[in-house]
Amino acid sequence: MSDIQTSTVSEEGFASTSQVGDFELTIDATNEDGPDPNQVLVADYASCFLPAFRVGGQQTGHDDLGKVQIDADADLNDDDDLERISFAIHVEANLDDGEFDEIVDRAEGICHVHAALREELHADIEVHGGAF
Template sequence: MLERTTTSVDGYRTVSHIEESDLAIDPNTDTDPSLTETLLASYAACYTVALRIGAQQRNVDGLGRVEIDAEADRDRENDLEAVREELHADVSIRGNAFRNG
């Protein structure tokens, strides 16, 4: 079971306690990320981890730095409308790591 606690004392600022860290989210400040910024970063983080898991499952040990540039469009209500991600990776692959069969 996965459980997390998120607290809001005043306004729109929330603090989520995750493991030994606190993640503060506030759409009304320049110091804390907004909800949509946090969601966009989560998309990129999930994709990065999935890429590393896929490489590991194919015995690719030459996957170095992975970087995702993510951007999103918002609609008139300020909700996410589209998300785009661009992948940058330092990769050194030898052998038949991505060969089927």
């Protein structure tokens, strides 16, 4: 038996509903009835990276980062394939650049979505401390 099972159905058009455990997610290639697949992938990446960033903070002795927000940007090529992703991470804690770099390095090793993406799609990351 596999570790992850989903079921995705489309009755008509380009929207589909995915069942993931007890949750439903509507994804629409036309971006009318839900986010499109590329938007979902970027949001999924950020949603994975944020807790990985918190764990990286804990592993480096920074248990209380406070509020953390990731603003993600992505560019598409002419074929609408993802070409570039960047994260601006805003952190309530005001650490120095070296401390943030160490946390980011650890988060990159923890985030499963980061590991699953081809290397040229790994997010370019900037961290801004004292943000809130």
